[in-house]
Amino acid sequence: MDAGRKPLLPAGIEVLLRDLIHERTGIFFESDRVDVLIEKLEPLAMARDCYSYLDYYYLLKYEENGVEDWARVMDVLSVQETYFWREIGQVRTLVDVIVPEWFQKTSAPLRIWSAASASGEEPYTILMALLEAGWGGHPIEIKGSDGSSSALQRSATATYREKSFRALPPHLKEKYFIPVEKEWKLRPEIARRVTFERANLLNTAEISTLARSPVIFCRNVFIYFSPHAVRQTVAAFASRMPSGGHLFVGAAESLLRLTADFELKEIGESFVYVRV
Numbered sequence: 001m002d003a004g005r006k007p008l009l010p011a012g013i014e015v016l017l018r019d020l021i022h023e024r025t026g027i028f029f030e031s032d033r034v035d036v037l038i039e040k041l042e043p044l045a046m047a048r049d050c051y052s053y054l055d056y057y058y059l060l061k062y063e064e065n066g067v068e069d070w071a072r073v074m075d076v077l078s079v080q081e082t083y084f085w086r087e088i089g090q091v092r093t094l095v096d097v098i099v100p101e102w103f104q105k106t107s108a109p110l111r112i113w114s115a116a117s118a119s120g121e122e123p124y125t126i127l128m129a130l131l132e133a134g135w136g137g138h139p140i141e142i143k144g145s146d147g148s149s150s151a152l153q154r155s156a157t158a159t160y161r162e163k164s165f166r167a168l169p170p171h172l173k174e175k176y177f178i179p180v181e182k183e184w185k186l187r188p189e190i191a192r193r194v195t196f197e198r199a200n201l202l203n204t205a206e207i208s209t210l211a212r213s214p215v216i217f218c219r220n221v222f223i224y225f226s227p228h229a230v231r232q233t234v235a236a237f238a239s240r241m242p243s244g245g246h247l248f249v250g251a252a253e254s255l256l257r258l259t260a261d262f263e264l265k266e267i268g269e270s271f272v273y274v275r276v
Helices: 013-025 031-047 053-062 067-077 088-105 121-132 149-157 170-176 227-238
Strands: 110-114 140-146 177-180 183-186 194-198 215-217 246-248 262-267 270-275
Touching: 013 031, 013 053, 013 067, 031 053, 031 067, 053 067, 067 149, 088 110, 088 121, 088 215, 088 246, 088 262, 088 270, 110 121, 121 140, 121 170, 121 194, 121 215, 140 149, 149 194, 170 177
Parallel strands: 110 140, 110 215, 140 194, 215 246
Antiparallel strands: 177 183, 246 270, 262 270
């Protein structure tokens, strides 16, 4: 294919690509946004020297060594808009109610999973809130995951620009971060307390261990999923979470008509889905 030449778009192939990506990732583009999907995929198809998007479809669907191609797809589709202290009421419920109740009942470690953690602001927010509340000496494991490799790289560097701090109290920024040129880096002794791994929420093998966590934050993810993909993901969580486990979703997300495995309860100052 000529360098710089855009791939041909045969009639109907955009729907095939849309449905394949939905099947593999859960992310769904309505018919009036399929052109946005093609725009995002265009540089990937060109980089693979595809004559048409049909070639790219076959590459994604049948290529035996397509792991890297799917990783690039996840990178371009990943939404990285997040910030520290986002929807902090839910984190306060975790810190003020759920964590104390856990350690009143057991001395076993508590695992908290931040699913689709993007560039890391959410799990680091959870960690800072726990430290501020005096839980730093307790056996609490915080795991972050994302389907995007580039997002995980940003999480690992733990270096952020000003927009990530728009809700974080200034004294906590000064306490936990070090200025680095025009950015701020989370102190290494803090950052190392959160571990990250790559996980596609629709791949049950990749989330099998993570979903056993008694606390899962999966916030502002399902707004990009179809109802079918949400049901599939929540069912995978439910089949592994312990009874009484807590699932936090975004303020604009509801599971009420999608699952009977969780009961919505008001705990502290937020609503939480509790595994029945």
